[in-house]
Amino acid sequence: xxxxxxxxxxxxxxxxxxxxxxxxxxxxxxxxxxxxxxxxxxxxxxxxxxxxxxxxxxxxxxxxxxxxxxxxxxxxxxxxxxxxxxxxxxxxxxxxxxxxxxxxxxxx
Amino acid sequence: xxxxxxxxxxxxxxxxxxxxxxxxxxxxxxxxxxxxxxxxxxxxxxxxxxxxxxxxxxxxxxxxxxxxxxxxxxxxxxxxxxxxxxxxxxxxxxxxxxxxxxxxxxxxxxxxxxxxxxxxx
Numbered sequence: 001x002x003x004x005x006x007x008x009x010x011x012x013x014x015x016x017x018x019x020x021x022x023x024x025x026x027x028x029x030x031x032x033x034x035x036x037x038x039x040x041x042x043x044x045x046x047x048x049x050x051x052x053x054x055x056x057x058x059x060x061x062x063x064x065x066x067x068x069x070x071x072x073x074x075x076x077x078x079x080x081x082x083x084x085x086x087x088x089x090x091x092x093x094x095x096x097x098x099x100x101x102x103x104x105x106x107x108x
Numbered sequence: 109x110x111x112x113x114x115x116x117x118x119x120x121x122x123x124x125x126x127x128x129x130x131x132x133x134x135x136x137x138x139x140x141x142x143x144x145x146x147x148x149x150x151x152x153x154x155x156x157x158x159x160x161x162x163x164x165x166x167x168x169x170x171x172x173x174x175x176x177x178x179x180x181x182x183x184x185x186x187x188x189x190x191x192x193x194x195x196x197x198x199x200x201x202x203x204x205x206x207x208x209x210x211x212x213x214x215x216x217x218x219x220x221x222x223x224x225x226x227x228x229x
Contacts, residue, residue, distance in 0.1 A: 035215040044219035
């Protein structure tokens, strides 16, 4: 089972600033099958990034993903008030289980 | 518009059973693999189970293997999760989730609103 470790656990920033979130895998993620999700309180997760760097439909271009192998990054270039939420990475390249990271809380 | 609507959650005693349902609309349900993902309130996401498009292939997380059964009725556009021998550790919000693509590795672009299962005496 691939274990994903996200850092930091909590990131405190202000609107307009740049956010950099990290996701490290315990072994290489095949074919960069790494996704990022955003979750707000009381809501289901929303897919932001798939294939490590492709934005999902309707996702603003201030969200970008990068990385390969075991190290991946989600960047939010200029934070908007609605971006403050919890972010999860997920690997889905190997056989199940499709594991998630423990989450990074992005707070004001 | 893709919609996934879960139901069937509630309070159940340890050792009890519950069946969750997820009704799908807005897409060709019978073409997609479908998944269940759960989340302890305030905690992270955990993948639980998957089923292929015709129901002939199922896979489970080790934590639920032998206790949970995933199934589907393509005529009713409905996904199920039968949960038996429930434990306190199964307490969570259960989401059904649809992969972005009909074929290929599953990143999930559609989620239900979730249904809360509470296992407690």
